[in-house]
Amino acid sequence: MHLDVLDLRQFYYRTRLGRIAQKSVRDQVVSFWPEMTGKTIVGFGFAVPLLRPYLGKAERVIGLMPGAQGVMPWPAGMNNVSVLCHETRWPLSAGMVDRLVVMHGLETSEQPSAVLEECYRVLAPEGRALFIVPNRGGLWARRDGTPFGFGRPYSLTQLEQQLRTHGFEAERHRAALFAPPSHARFWLKSSDLIEKMGRKLSSYYAGGVIMVEASKHTYAPTRPGLAERVKRPLRILDAPPQPARARHRP
Secondary structure (H helix, E strand, C coil): CCCHHHHHHHHHCCCEEEEEEHHHHHHHHHHCCCEECCCEEEEEECCHHHHHCCCCCCEEEEEEECCCCCCCCCCCCCCCCCCEEEEEEEEEEEECEEHHHHEEECCCCCCHHHHCCCCCCCCEEEEEEEEEEECCCCCCHHHCCCCCCCCCCHHHHHHHHHHHCCCCCEEEEEEEECCCCCCCCHHHHHHHHHHHHHHHCCCCCHHHHHHEEEEEECCCCCCCCCCHHHHHHCCCCCCCCCCCCCCCCC
């Protein structure tokens, strides 16, 4: 079940822990994709806090928010680019998206397979998608005081397997949110240091979220009988077949 957009906005924009979480994950997104000039980037779920660095640089930035979650205008003080949509029918043409970010859109959906099919449909053949989900073994998935404590958490193996099932090829993975999900002043002040140490010690085990970059796996078209024709190539210099001899009646 999707979280309410008002609760998500309250956490990410009105609490210090939410702003720290936003920065931690956004920094990793930018490290994956530092250059977006001339590209179309789309966020699904509640991914808009991660897209702000690309405003004014990418050709097009779009925030898709599922109807069960609700929508809010974004970005503040600028032309709105957020759109309310059905979670399995996006108002986008097939193959138009160069970069896709999914956060709070997969683990909270009751139709994750259909969501992944829609991700595959809109992604360009050379595009990349970044899936951000709660880490099943992390602390953030065990606390319902943050958005990462809701829905189905994943292990890295589970997420990569689900992506392969729906035509994606996992390329790279990272983790974020190594600091505990606590509003205590000590942990909030230490979050930057803990984040830096965590990234050096582990690529996915200890983080609160798992981030997997995936490409769209495309298959070469096949035709019936093609393999047989290759096995029996035409030989130009071979002698032409001889006509069958007429039978003589006795």
